[in-house]
Amino acid sequence: MARADVNEVIVEKDQPNQPHKGKVFAAIHAHLDDVPYYAGGLCAKLIHEGYAGYLIRTSNDEKCGGHTTGENILSNETEHTKVAAALGFKDTFDFYYQNHDMNNISTLDLRGRLIFLFRWLKVDTVVTFNPWGHGEENPDHALTGRAVEEAAWMAGMPNDYHEHAEAGILPHPVQERYYFYGRPGQSYNRVVDITSHIDRKIDSIVECRSQGGGNSGSLLRARLAREGKKLDLLGDDDRTADRAYVREFLLDDDREYGRPLGLAFAERFYYIDQRVSAESAKVEAYLAKHARPL
Secondary structure (H helix, E strand, O other), X not given: OOOHHHOOOEEEOOOOOOOOOOXXXXXXXXXXXXXXXXXXXXXXXXXXXXXXXXXXXXXXXXXXXXXXXXHHHHHHHHHHHHHHHXXXXXXXXXXXXXXXXXXXXXXXXXXHHHHHHHHHHOOOEEEEOOOOOOOXXXXXXXXXXXXXXXXXXXXXXXXXXXXXXXXXXXXXXXXXXXXXXXXXXXXXXXXEEOHHHHHHHHHHHHOOOOOOOOOHHHHHHHHHHHOOOOOHXXXXXXXXXXXXXXXXXXXXXXXXXXXXXXXXXXXEEEXXXXXXXXXXXXXXXXXXXXXXXX
16 A cells, blocks of 8 residues: 555556656666666656657676676677667666675765766656665665756756856756655555556566566577477467566566556556746746736
């Protein structure tokens, strides 16, 4: 259930006619498979509704892939580009901080790099880890979420990194935030219907072969063939097998999130909207009620 301290839970549905045309969002994750699993549907939805999207990975994923450190870094980098293409992102950025050791890096360095990108790309919305999420044991996740939150705020401050302005890169506030529901018990106040975008989410997960189980279907198909068996679900080729496996076995959370609301697939987020401050909203409401002609 949603916690009582996060206000009403809103169901976000598809919006027609690309209402976000001209807006920019950045999805920031630590590892290859974070965005595909936590927010692949949301990212595909935002792009479908007119956003230009950019995918930023903070770690080098060196410990995931089952090969040497160098081979793991290369395979995850290659697959990151494929994940971005599957979801429709315009470009990717890889920061290459050491996997699982990001709590030993300079958070000022990470925050500064994010501020530069948020200003340069004119990012309006970020999608990332909840910086205060309960139960997060992965240091890369926790540090990335906190750095994004700080950078989203500081990107709009005129006196931070004045050299950016001298180079023509002006302050730009990040006004909307979608924080992943990443661990059981974390807060959420928004359920996003991703039913019409589930195929793109599946395609992105299939590209997560170094980690994330994207090739589990083809591996299972090969194992069954060695045993003289066949599973109709997996079809007759590896791509079909991988997509079918993801749909059948790896999307249970998305089904569970959507079921109580009559949705086939859904993702959960803690959403923050800072486009209108509480003070401004209060002032405008007061004016509408009390202002009178001279």
